[in-house]
Amino acid sequence: MTVFPVHSAGSAPQQSQQPLDELRQRVGFIPNLAATMAEAPTTMDGFNQLQRALAHSTITAAEREVVGVTVSVANRCPYSVAAHSAFAARAGVSPEVIAALRAGKDDLPEEKAAALSAFTKALLRSGGLVDRAEIDALLGHGYSPAQVLEVITQAVYTTMANWVANATGAPLDDALAAHAWTA
Incomplete structure (x- = not known):
């Protein structure tokens, strides 16, 4: 097994599951990058929050x-x-x-x-x-x-x-x- 697993929504740590689901809803799928980040809930949450904030920026x-x-x-x-x-x-x-x-x-x-x-x-x-x-x-x-x-x-x-x-x-x-x- 790799050092960094590519999680599914079900295998991700509990605290990463909601951010992964939000991302899936925005993008249409769970990218492998996010599924890898999910190993660390803090990383996954930070990534998700920044992406959500940028979606509301004034640059297109x-x-x-x-x-x-x-x-x-x-x-x-x-x-x-x-x-x-x-x-x-x-x-x-x-x-x-x-x-x-x-x-x-x-x-x-x-x-x-x-x-x-x-x-x-x-x-x-x-x-x-x-x-x-x-x-x-x-x-x-x-x-x-x-x-x-x-x-x-x-x-x-x-x-x-x-x-x-x-x-x-x-x-x-x-x-x-x-x-x-x-x-």
Whole structure:
């Protein structure tokens, strides 16, 4: 047996069962990543709460997924690149933007997506020590100061998922297989 089991709703620790069920209702299935996180109820609950909060942010689902793919590529996380690519497609991100993000390109075919990705890369590269010009560049594309903070929250959430997926080797779900990616 692996060190990190992929739980079912029934095999997960009791405190993880409700967050897993909430996630299943939102996403339509229980992703293997969450089923792996369920081993630690604190981790599962934190992941679920951040996801729920981000669903109410003022940046769109598509914008959150641009950040998600950017972070996942930077963290070399095959599981999360596949997941965020699938969710980006579902949220209406163009195939051209998704392909460019997956390739780690800086030059994206859509200006706002390019601005989000550039800010996210600067955030990751600097450990959050972005300079005022990088913030101003995002603000200059119509984002508010609150939305800059929401982008940071999305990057944190995605990094958490990346690190868990990379550390545990959570297997890619069949539902995400069409978006498989290798670093």
